[in-house]
Amino acid sequence: MMQVADSFETLPFLDVADPNFSIRSQAVLNARDESWCAKTPYGLAVLRYDDVLKLLRHPTLRQGSYRWPTHVGVTGLFARWWENMLLSQEGENHARLRRMANPAFSPKLIKDLRPKFEILANRLIDGFAAKGECDFIAEFTEPYATGVICDLLGLPFEKWRELADIAGDMGLALGVTYKQDLATVDAATQKIFDYAEELVALRRAEPSDDFIGTLVKANEDKSKLNDQELLDMIVLAIFGGIDTTRNQLGLAMDMFIRHPDQWALLAEKPELARAAVEEVMRVRPTITWVTREATETFTYNDLEIPKGTTLHLFSQAACSDPTVFPNPEFDITAERNPHFGFGGGAHHCLGHFIARGDMTEALKLLAQRLKNPRFNGDVSWLPDSGNTGAIKMPIAFDPA
Amino acid sequence: MKIDVDLTICLLHGQCVIAAPEVFSFADDGSLVWVTDPDEGLRADAEAAADACPEQAIIIS
Numbered sequence: 001m002m003q004v005a006d007s008f009e010t011l012p013f014l015d016v017a018d019p020n021f022s023i024r025s026q027a028v029l030n031a032r033d034e035s036w037c038a039k040t041p042y043g044l045a046v047l048r049y050d051d052v053l054k055l056l057r058h059p060t061l062r063q064g065s066y067r068w069p070t071h072v073g074v075t076g077l078f079a080r081w082w083e084n085m086l087l088s089q090e091g092e093n094h095a096r097l098r099r100m101a102n103p104a105f106s107p108k109l110i111k112d113l114r115p116k117f118e119i120l121a122n123r124l125i126d127g128f129a130a131k132g133e134c135d136f137i138a139e140f141t142e143p144y145a146t147g148v149i150c151d152l153l154g155l156p157f158e159k160w161r162e163l164a165d166i167a168g169d170m171g172l173a174l175g176v177t178y179k180q181d182l183a184t185v186d187a188a189t190q191k192i193f194d195y196a197e198e199l200v201a202l203r204r205a206e207p208s209d210d211f212i213g214t215l216v217k218a219n220e221d222k223s224k225l226n227d228q229e230l231l232d233m234i235v236l237a238i239f240g241g242i243d244t245t246r247n248q249l250g251l252a253m254d255m256f257i258r259h260p261d262q263w264a265l266l267a268e269k270p271e272l273a274r275a276a277v278e279e280v281m282r283v284r285p286t287i288t289w290v291t292r293e294a295t296e297t298f299t300y301n302d303l304e305i306p307k308g309t310t311l312h313l314f315s316q317a318a319c320s321d322p323t324v325f326p327n328p329e330f331d332i333t334a335e336r337n338p339h340f341g342f343g344g345g346a347h348h349c350l351g352h353f354i355a356r357g358d359m360t361e362a363l364k365l366l367a368q369r370l371k372n373p374r375f376n377g378d379v380s381w382l383p384d385s386g387n388t389g390a391i392k393m394p395i396a397f398d399p400a
Numbered sequence: 401m402k403i404d405v406d407l408t409i410c411l412l413h414g415q416c417v418i419a420a421p422e423v424f425s426f427a428d429d430g431s432l433v434w435v436t437d438p439d440e441g442l443r444a445d446a447e448a449a450a451d452a453c454p455e456q457a458i459i460i461s
Binding site for chain 2: 053057059094095098099102103106107108338342344345346348349352
């Protein structure tokens with residue numbers, strides 16, 4: 001054990017538990033120059049591209065955030081769901097659930113949704129375009145991200161506010177105040193499960209081949225997907241799709257406001273929208289790190305990593321690693337190595353085809369209709385690590 | 401049915417191994433191996449794997 005402690009001793013240290021810690025700070029870049037990984041209060045931070053790529057799918061690592069409720073000493077409705085849903089499962093159980101869920105997230109289903117994304121984006125832009133300003137989060141990214149989920153679930157758009165509030169309250173569970181917020185978190189969790197049950201009852205009465213219909217079909221053989229697992233999966237789709245897309249689109253606008261030439265280029269060449277999504281997620285991902293945990297003691301790059309060690313794979317730092325990205329500046333026309341904004345390996349984001357599709361449509365239309373976007377007041381931000389993004393982003397623009 | 405994988409874009413996530421374990425697997429050295437001409441009976445599984453591949457690297461012909 002001494003040897004392990006000694007080998008960690010020589011590593012650079014990053015205080016990721018400090019609320020002021022920034023994943024984009026010089027300290028992170030210095031640590032990345034010095035070593036492939038750094039020591040943190042939680043375990044290790046992996047900083048370089050090749051190591052993140054390898055460790056994302058390393059057989060000795062499992063997904064690492066399943067124990068969060070236990071860490072904060074909380075049980076209840078959210079904790080039960082969190083510990084049992086797809087992302088927290090491993091091995092054969094995970095494979096079975098993933099096989100059952102895959103058809104509902106197929107790229108084939110997304111094709112039908114694309115025109116709906118376009119209608120939704122235009123409808124939201126229509127709501128504020130004439131005044132030449134908006135809060136980009138409250139008036140676009142939040143209703144858009146939630147409206148996409150409404151489309152996916154077959155709910156009317158008017159439900160978006162209610163769903164967004166539920167997701168927001170549930171999201172408190174992933175913050176450090178989970179224990180204090182437990183009553184709010186579990187009340188929201190109860191509401192979302194009530195929703196899921198209603199949706200399932202509707203599709204059982206009237207089968208369909210949409211998202212919920214596909215999952216309900218998988219549930220016909222209860223040994224493959226039981227009733228609780230079906231509901232857990234629907235709740236994951238709702239919860240997992242709202243904050244992530246809301247935050248990622250806000251981060252996209254932040255990048256483009258800082259790179260007006262790139263925005264003008266996107267307006268001129270809408271076919272670059274898909275590449276723009278990838279480039280934004282490379283330089284400014286909302287998921288700034290991916291968590292893994294060692295299931296056994298193992299040696300990697302001559303470092304002995306004890307069983308139970310948490311590894312934070314710094315997707316953002318890895319994707320500006322100069323050995324892989326010699327010209328890391330934001331450029332939507334550049335050919336790039338893949339980013340890690342959707343994680344990777346067995347737990348690669350299930351909803352990525354939807355997310356890529358809806359963000360592509362949104363950026364394409366926004367670039368065409370909002371010219372010269374600029375900040376129009378103070379932007380409020382979530383902390384700069386973990387899952388990040390803007391809470392409020394007043395912008396002004398010239399309506400096209 | 402013939403199965404090909406574009407290894408220049410494959411990132412070894414292993415989603416195909418999850419979706420169609422009788423067609424795709426990982427070798428001991430971590431590389432991806434697959435049955436190049438599986439039984440027609442495995443078509444649904446193979447197509448599910450091609451669908452699930454995050455990099456869309458699987459080609460079925």
